[in-house]
Amino acid sequence: MKSRSLLYSRYFTYIKPIGKIPVIKNYGPAIFTLLTISLLIFFAIKPTVETILVLQKRLVDSDQVLQKVTQKANNLSLGKKNYDNLDQNIKERIAAAIPDAISLKSLIQVLEQTAKAHEASVSALQVQPLVINTETADNQMGSLSEVSFTFNTEGNYENLISLLQDLKDSSRLISVDSLSISKVEEGTALIMSLSGKAFYLK
Numbered sequence: 001m002k003s004r005s006l007l008y009s010r011y012f013t014y015i016k017p018i019g020k021i022p023v024i025k026n027y028g029p030a031i032f033t034l035l036t037i038s039l040l041i042f043f044a045i046k047p048t049v050e051t052i053l054v055l056q057k058r059l060v061d062s063d064q065v066l067q068k069v070t071q072k073a074n075n076l077s078l079g080k081k082n083y084d085n086l087d088q089n090i091k092e093r094i095a096a097a098i099p100d101a102i103s104l105k106s107l108i109q110v111l112e113q114t115a116k117a118h119e120a121s122v123s124a125l126q127v128q129p130l131v132i133n134t135e136t137a138d139n140q141m142g143s144l145s146e147v148s149f150t151f152n153t154e155g156n157y158e159n160l161i162s163l164l165q166d167l168k169d170s171s172r173l174i175s176v177d178s179l180s181i182s183k184v185e186e187g188t189a190l191i192m193s194l195s196g197k198a199f200y201l202k
Contacts, residue, residue, distance in 0.1 A: 026125030097173040100201045118163040145202040151194045
């Protein structure tokens with residue numbers, strides 16, 4: 001009880017006289033009302049401001065993405081224009097290197113004919129399983145796909161090295177992933193085992 005009366009006495013001693021000051025008495029309610037309204041407005045507007053800032057950031061990011069997509073489209077358009085201006089012989093060589101179909105026959109012919117040209121015998125030729133999708137849209141741009149294969153040949157060292165060089169310069173684009181050469185048990189012949197990929201447009 002004492003503490004309460006002490007609290008009230010402090011209120012009457014320190015705070016009540018302030019309320020009697022003419023400026024506080026006349027403008028105090030208006031000032032407190034403005035402060036209250038300001039606080040309410042601040043907390044009401046804050047989420048909206050945060051949302052606006054987030055949207056502005058997303059808009060900037062979207063503009064950057066749009067610029068990149070536009071640049072890519074321009075590059076593709078320029079690339080197509082340059083391709084159309086190429087000599088017909090160059091176009092034919094590109095089509096032979098990367099055909100628009102799997103064309104396993106051409107790949108096997110390249111490997112067999114190259115081995116035959118360098119007096120190397122083919123001991124194994126295996127094409128890895130692949131899924132063939134024949135349904136393509138007319139206006140859809142082809143994507144680069146690959147056919148994996150393993151190719152084993154037997155011959156002398158010089159012929160096998162020449163065979164590799166010819167495969168590098170062959171009409172069909174071929175990438176060598178791994179290569180190993182081992183000696184045959186009898187004679188001077190070597191066995192070359194080559195794993196690689198040929199490419200086509202899917």
